[in-house]
Amino acid sequence: MEHDEQAVQLLQRSSAREHTKPCQTSLPRTHCQDCSLATLCLPNSSDFDDGGAAIEIVKRSRPLKRGEYLYRQGDQFNCVFAVCSGALKTFGLSDDGEELITGFHLPSELVGLSGMGSNIYPVSALALEETQVCRIPLKQLDEQPLELPYLRRRLMRCMSRELRDNQQMRLLLSKKNADERIAAFLIDLSARFRSRDLPANQFRLPMLRNEIGSYLGLAVETVSRVFTRFQQMRLIAAEGKEVHILAPLELSTLAGWHLDDSPI
Amino acid sequence: MEHDEQAVQLLQRSSAREHTKPCQTSLPRTHCQDCSLATLCLPNSSDFDDGGAAIEIVKRSRPLKRGEYLYRQGDQFNCVFAVCSGALKTFGLSDDGEELITGFHLPSELVGLSGMGSNIYPVSALALEETQVCRIPLKQLDEQPLELPYLRRRLMRCMSRELRDNQQMRLLLSKKNADERIAAFLIDLSARFRSRDLPANQFRLPMLRNEIGSYLGLAVETVSRVFTRFQQMRLIAAEGKEVHILAPLELSTLAGWHLDDSPI
């Protein structure tokens, strides 16, 4: 597992007209405009009053292998990342060295926002599978005020969104039992797949059972038991990481989302 | 309990030279410069490159009485608030109508950030005691990009801070037992009092036991039992809401903060 600076080695991005020779890693030159996630990663493209400036500073990194770090807890904060493909987890370490997962990040989602206000990343980010990200270099927003109103707003909105998600997770962790937590977790994942126009009721979990447990504040064994119980109840069909949601409505009811389901 | 719009009735702020006649509510005219919390609420005043513009838009509201709402869950997002005096709690409602507390807000701290990216406040904010706030009208940061770099940065930093605090709370809720939660809660409060140059080891809790429980994901009875146990262990002395921390170090150890204690 390499460290951030090596791991995220940036490509030289070719400008629109300029034709550069292929670099060693032979990665595709990319533009946000070409990206299949553009509408998700940069929503409201009508809002593009930066004249393309925002896009110019976003660069795609070389792919991360499974188990590779995007950044580590304590690293100097450089930039925020948008996931292009694959999946990441962010986590910190507890006193006894146990890994405590704070989030999973799928394509079209941003990673690293929590480091924004300070000099360092407060958690580590690691690839759960072959993963590609786009790097949004911000240095310190403090020292170098962004002159890109569009991107700034987008970041603001994402942070606010993450704040609300976090609060909802806190409610989940304080008040919900194991069944409700797993149900909510599956429904949440389902919605995130749907937002990418992927099958919402049939997907592959990018994380292990024990990672689900760490995220939801449950022991692995409990996660496993709940999965088994859900299958007996015909709510889901699961085979390893492959999951079919058989009864989405019942599952949603079980999850019992209440505060604000609507992401606005 | 009144609604936001009535509750937060703004004063006309007098300009520096202009002498206006007292208004009916006879509240003191205030400036950020005069505020005892200025260095906390607006840290790094050397950084004041807005030429005072940021300060101009901040207005102090009339005091809220205990039990009065600052805003309600679902209200349209108008502004962020800085607490001047008193204390607030923010909370949502669960399916069964139970109140779920997401945070306590003491003087010098901001309230309402989680509504920033959307049109509405995702939680309610209510005064735990006589409370005064300063209103920072932002409308929608989206539509009306702030031209106040200093204030914008301050908000950014606060959101990021809140993100990290939230993640730490999630760790607390997933992994810590009742003793550890209460210890962490007291240590956190202690630090927040200290940052205002108030006694860090002797303070009055602005919230009820059941509110502590709601915040920490514990039953009231559990909170009460832990308080009793801590007193038997001579970690604290508590009489109602009045708390003395007798053994700050032991309490910190018990709390076992690990991820990032340093607020940067």
Next chain:
DNA sequence: CGCGCTCTTGAAACTCTTCAACCTCGGTGG
């Protein structure tokens, strides 16, 4: 092929919640 990791399952142990009772205190009204 076997080793290790993941996942599953069972039984015991433990923590926290729930239910119920009681206490204290401050406010209110007789």
Next chain:
DNA sequence: CCACCGAGGTTGAAGAGTTTCAAGAGCGCG
């Protein structure tokens, strides 16, 4: 002035849910 009342707080005992410990099955990979 005192009794009453309700809210907040404390304490005990029973019960539920989850963790922990232990063992075994499945599976991929060197």
